[in-house]
Amino acid sequence: MSVVSAETPVWAHRTPRKRLLLWAGWLACVALFVWCWERMTQRTIWAFVWDAPTAAADIGSRAFPPRWSYMERLWAPLWDTINIATLGTLLGIMMAVPLAFLAASNTTPSRLILRPVALFVIVATRSINSLIWALLLVSILGPGILAGILAIALRSIGFIGKLLYEAIEETDISQVEAITATGASQGQILTYGIVPQVLPSFYGISVFRWDINIRESAILGLVGAGGIGAQLNSSLNMLAWPQVTLIILVILGTVVVSEWISAKVRHAII
Amino acid sequence: MLRIEGLTKTYKTGDKALSEVSFEVPKGQVVGLIGPSGAGKSTLIRCINRLVEPTSGTVHLNDLNVTGLRAGELRRARRRIGMIFQEYALVERLTVMENVLSGRLGYVGFWRSFMRRYPGSDIANAFRLLDRVGLVSHADKRADALSGGQRQRVGIARALAQDPELLLIDEPTASLDPKTSRQIMRLIMEICRERGLPAIINIHDVVLAQQFTDRIIGLQAGRVVFDGPPSGLTETVLTQIYGEEDWTAMRNGAAEDAEAEAEEKAQAEKMLRAL
Incomplete structure (x- = not known):
């Protein structure tokens, strides 16, 4: 027989002090929310x-039915939009692949110079929205x-x-090791391992x-970078709501x- | 054939994995390298083909000082040393044939290997090797479609495709069931005998090591504590390598398992008959 104590053992997930802190934390959150709401709606x-x-119902009633006949003027910009997306992606891939190999810690040829440079380029291009890139490029x-x-x-x-x-950094090293052990060159280790x-x-x-x-290129026309966004922009400016509906x-x-x-x-791949 | 002198490896963390390891392996000898986890077995065989850079000491393959080689020469030396891995280390997404042919990477140029245009003699040899390990019909399957034992056979064929003078084998059976383990060990031994290949096999299964190898080297905390014939592995020696354990019981374990299995079977048959 095992030991049976007189009292049932007590177990709590948190100590009383922790519980108190938790409640204080929640209270602070609620207070912050109330204060923010006040600030936000000050000028509403x-x-x-x-x-x-x-207002929404009014625009809605004017936007229906969509102006189907406008479609014939949309095919060309739609084709442009798809091409912008596809060619842009291909171009991006061509530049990103070498950068990725330079940036991955297990394939980079130089940890001190090339890797930080590659990482910086990756962060820099990623941090700027494509609409802003388009604004810059349209003006250039x-x-x-x-x-x-x-x-x-x-x-x-x-x-x-x-x-x-x-x-690349998550690849299994043992496969790379095995290829290295055959006497393969650096290029072969890369392509096989x-x-x-x-x-x-x-x-x-x-x-x-x-x-x-595809989604991003649809709005690039708003700043003049081609595609269906240009039509959207002009339709919005002309208050041609049935056309806007069709474009959307x-x-x-x-x-x-x-x-x-x-x-x-x-x-199919995975 | 292989001569290791005063090999020492200290990792950056300060861990001393090997200290002053010296031994020689003559042609055609299969050496079992035993020792507890962390004794430096893996480090030792990786120092031989310099997948791990030794801190000091030398490795001679015939008259070639492997430890002193520069990158290009090291690649040529690695072609002569086949390696077989614990988790097979096949390129999982390539076919069996591509994996076997990758043993030829040291001999063909980049574009040839990239376009998979290997010389006819390499391909013929790869088929011969696949036939030898019993996998010819699987040549065009992807490596990850095979079972563990089959994958290890591909690993063996890849190592042999290098036409090696020495085999380094890292825990070949650690991921396999007991029966497959024996088959793989038997295959490795047969191949070593056929070709007069010397081999160093890291193995933690003492019974398998004793049964299959010509010579045992025991490592303990990076030092050679035993070097002799398999019959010399007495309980005192094993205790010295691994620490206190009931070695006779372990050896009898396999036999007991078989007995227990037979008994269970008999019991089941009895119950069936009773029904």
């Missing part, structure tokens, strides 16, 4: 807010598709580069970025299709 004109449903190159492609490519470098170098391991991630990342780029529907359709393709491709 409530009449507009109460009016919002009516003038409006048009080229600015859009470059904007998408630049933004994609950071995204693809970062995910790819992480995939590492590339096969990161290839699925590479395809997955690329298709995922292409899918995101077209963008939605394109995004759904691209997402479907990207999901299919990723599923």
